[in-house]
Amino acid sequence: MTAPTRKDFSSDNVTGVAPEILEALAAANPGTVHSYGADPITERLRARADELFERPVTIVPVATGTAANAIALSALARPWQAVYCPASAHVNTDECGAPEFFSGGAKLMGLPTTDGRLAPGQVTEAVAFARSMGVHHVEPAAVTISQATEWGTVYDLDWLRRLGDEAHGLGLRLHVDGARFANTIARLGCSLADATWRAGVDALSFGATKNGALAAEAIVVFDPALATELEYRRKRSGHLWSKHRFLSAQLLAYFEGDLWLRHGQRANAMADRLAAGLASIEGAACLLPVDANELFIRLPAGVIQGLRGEGFEFYDWPAPSGTDGPVVRLVTSWNMAEADIDAFVESARRAARNS
């Protein structure tokens, strides 16, 4: 089964659904249950979430990462307020203004970064300016970071805690866009609790879709005072499923036996293998450490052409200033095998020889 599917390195969202999750959907199907989340599967999901995070949490399942991020942020920032983020953040560039829509016009303040990670102190400086302006400027309210970032990098726990302390010291709350949170935890090797509330994270978008679900993400918050608001916001934005069991069943299967973590580990390992394999290509150079399942790599034009000629798919990526030569993004997935990686590397080598 070396399916053509494994030639697509353009994103992890081109994959299908993990068999465990598809089976969970089928298993959830028979019979009637109360709608809108008043069902036993959702109840079990809630209990499981408390276990995973080692404390009572509020978990609100939705179908997309954009919904998870936008609903969470709208609960952290009022319409006249500011949310600080890296300028490259997915919420800032790839969600068509969803945070602005859900929040009623709160303003994302994109701060410059080199690798997608906010440096400690950046938010403090921006907040100081904002506060010097009084009501003329949007009021600082929250910080949102991505774990992993848009550049495939990961904040380590120390860095994260410093950002958490900084945000709280300023009276701001901290949200994590965890579209690839499983990959993050796989790299950090820590508990979910350590990577979230113990480090000062107030709200998390915990992704599953990219990592093997059909369409499921979990908003997780640690302040119970936000629970009611989140429920209303979810309904009002059309993200409350009537047949809610099928959202919950995906997440429950995802959490079962640490499927989420195993998937993240697999994808990361494949990225490491890919990086190692491509290191032997003359002119190839990863721009950044490979912390999760994404490579941003400079490749010779002939190699890129050769790979595509053999059917491999991936995106060209805007090269940062100072980078010499074309850059591509390569994304590995939870269901890639070592043979898939090796086939990519061999193709690259063939292209390098021939060009």
Added chain:
Amino acid sequence: MTAPTRKDFSSDNVTGVAPEILEALAAANPGTVHSYGADPITERLRARADELFERPVTIVPVATGTAANAIALSALARPWQAVYCPASAHVNTDECGAPEFFSGGAKLMGLPTTDGRLAPGQVTEAVAFARSMGVHHVEPAAVTISQATEWGTVYDLDWLRRLGDEAHGLGLRLHVDGARFANTIARLGCSLADATWRAGVDALSFGATKNGALAAEAIVVFDPALATELEYRRKRSGHLWSKHRFLSAQLLAYFEGDLWLRHGQRANAMADRLAAGLASIEGAACLLPVDANELFIRLPAGVIQGLRGEGFEFYDWPAPSGTDGPVVRLVTSWNMAEADIDAFVESARRAARNS
């Protein structure tokens, strides 16, 4: 297999997924495909929609009826405009202000009805008042009706065409909330084209979830000028799935072999059978004609108690003024069998005898 599931008459959204649709999800799973709708299943869905409606249409799949309604209405009314609807409309009372949210504050103008249906002329009168007020009043823009209505009634084609003509004559556009559109078409026995654009419908929320899908509804519009806006609005509201094939696969299976229509016919037939069976209960009286798959029926208190004592589920319903005695809503589903109906009726008879 006379499962306990068939004792739940509280709503059609307590049901699971039709086997054909679950199989379609599994069949769509293998391999990678481009995300966000650039996949072959979505392409086939678009072609199929054109066939079904006998003309080119824009079809935009989403996961919930609230999303379908709110996105469609937001494309028909600007923030300072008015959308006329029956006061009892689902969009007005059961969607937590989603139309207001998506439209940026457009105003739903609820008009009184006795059975959920707007009478010809109601909108004309309301629009005349609005226009007499100039900029002090929200500007008339659209009409939205439900097929079937919240009271389980259906507009016949003549009535519908009169509303369509009235709306267009006033410069307004007409939206249909078709959460139970399959039931409507099953009752009307007409084509989808006759029940929509040929009658003056500009936008349709074509429901599938209540009628056998997992989570899928289709926004269908007939003016291609709305297509781009709908795509942006869907993305911005977090309703564009990355693994879009799984939305499209549900709808494609739903349309295949007229599964949607057969489901609607079944549910309606079960409602008719239920109404007929209960007619023999002393003191029972349907408040309204049973046009779709819902009964609003006055039942003796003892009968209600008896049914619930035997495990049947359904909602008490606010009795219209002038109704003597308690009213309940009974909803039949696409997967109910005659035996399920008969069991309900027999239980009611037992209760009637004993009370």
Added chain:
Amino acid sequence: MTAPTRKDFSSDNVTGVAPEILEALAAANPGTVHSYGADPITERLRARADELFERPVTIVPVATGTAANAIALSALARPWQAVYCPASAHVNTDECGAPEFFSGGAKLMGLPTTDGRLAPGQVTEAVAFARSMGVHHVEPAAVTISQATEWGTVYDLDWLRRLGDEAHGLGLRLHVDGARFANTIARLGCSLADATWRAGVDALSFGATKNGALAAEAIVVFDPALATELEYRRKRSGHLWSKHRFLSAQLLAYFEGDLWLRHGQRANAMADRLAAGLASIEGAACLLPVDANELFIRLPAGVIQGLRGEGFEFYDWPAPSGTDGPVVRLVTSWNMAEADIDAFVESARRAARNS
């Protein structure tokens, strides 16, 4: 100086500016002062407001009643929440959806009334329904009433306190649209404190424009926790004047020597005189008690025609069902003289004789 101006009974907003207020603008003009409200006139206004209301209050001046109402309501209701009001309320019918805009889509729930006044218990019933619906329905948050109402009626203190108690008992806050609050207080003969916070009012739009200002209304709230939000909302909606002294100077002059109250008393007295004078016209009948400065009066068609033929201006008004004959609205103003009223009455009598 019996100017033609005194023939316009269509509204109190057709009047100009009281001389005291125009002089205050001129007096505020010389020199530079800090902008955006950091000026000594605004400081004095704040102190004066505390005196008037017999406690520390937050006063936020804006230029229009629509702005005052919409900003105040947006601070009392989140986007997914409900604000209960009489269906006939100005905020519901005459402000082009401003409350929906400012609140981000909160829903005004118009309740039926016969004279513009909510009956005790109406809100309780509506809230009970809303709460039975859970997240599917907008969440109850606030009540807004008008003093005087759109029908020129006034809640007495006992009635007001009952509404305040009812709202608070339900966990809702109470706003008063006081576009004609001076007329209200003039009628009630009570203190501002008695008619607001002592009766359970949480927020007040205290009108001045209709009653002699150029363009000035004051948002007054009694919970200091709302102050910051109001300031941000005012700025964000473009209602913070840079030359703020000219807003404050109007209000300070309005409050000086109880100019506001004397104006309200005058307008009310003129309305009483007008009602008394017209009582002698055969077929004339006020629909409602004249509590403030507005008459809703049935007049013979010939009388209406005769008055207009002599240059008097006023609006036809939709007659409540059951009213026999045409209804007009007559509004008296702070700057009308007894001669103006008498001229109107004499004209009506002439018309009655001739028709």
Added chain:
Amino acid sequence: MTAPTRKDFSSDNVTGVAPEILEALAAANPGTVHSYGADPITERLRARADELFERPVTIVPVATGTAANAIALSALARPWQAVYCPASAHVNTDECGAPEFFSGGAKLMGLPTTDGRLAPGQVTEAVAFARSMGVHHVEPAAVTISQATEWGTVYDLDWLRRLGDEAHGLGLRLHVDGARFANTIARLGCSLADATWRAGVDALSFGATKNGALAAEAIVVFDPALATELEYRRKRSGHLWSKHRFLSAQLLAYFEGDLWLRHGQRANAMADRLAAGLASIEGAACLLPVDANELFIRLPAGVIQGLRGEGFEFYDWPAPSGTDGPVVRLVTSWNMAEADIDAFVESARRAARNS
């Protein structure tokens, strides 16, 4: 009359009202007129605007610059769209998110500049990126620039036309924030038509408040299709005055005898005189050409201290990177006299000698 007022160089909005405008308010006062703009003064204003711009225009008066900008932009960009502007633009940093509020969440895309002016080509590049992203990115819709900019610089006509052509070539519309448009025209020495629609400007916020009005700005658009929308948006946002004559009277007086232009010329001349006078101070250096009525000038710390010690007021300004020493902003006004400027310069010289 060397009033203390002339020592405030912090902004032009610390000034009062020009006598001509105050007189116009008094002259507009007697009698009743129809409200909401249906008055003869507003009619004359409309005719005068057509003359000034040498073609039929739509003019919509409001009380603040934030309102003018936000209403105009909301008519040019739908909620899911992008508005390109300099990162330093007033709409982006000083209006508390008003454009986001009025537009329903449209996104301001701040582009880097060195002196507040967009370079030709910047928008093209940003739009190309946005369009490569499809629905994931906000959709390009408009460009907004300031004349004069936040850095007191002015686009010359050639530059402006290139931006207009660029915007239109991309299918975008061009808005000008003209809070200091009189200063701009005074510098350019061209007609209003040349500086707006003949150069490709689609919408203008024409400021008057900073330049001698009490509270008045005019939205001017050249596409009559926008007129109705603007009227609804103005009402809905609470910016339609009931006593509209007092908005129109300010603007009519402002336009009468080119008062606006004379004020702008005076303020600019005072800025030139100030720059020339301070040039003799050792260590003083203007960062940018003085195109309008603002200086951004590096001054020795001792000079700054000395000026403030003598009662002069002005803001410290964030120094651009690479600037050596503290920077202040000095703003001259329509009502400053040469003696006011000379007093400032002399004070600076005293401080320079003593420090």
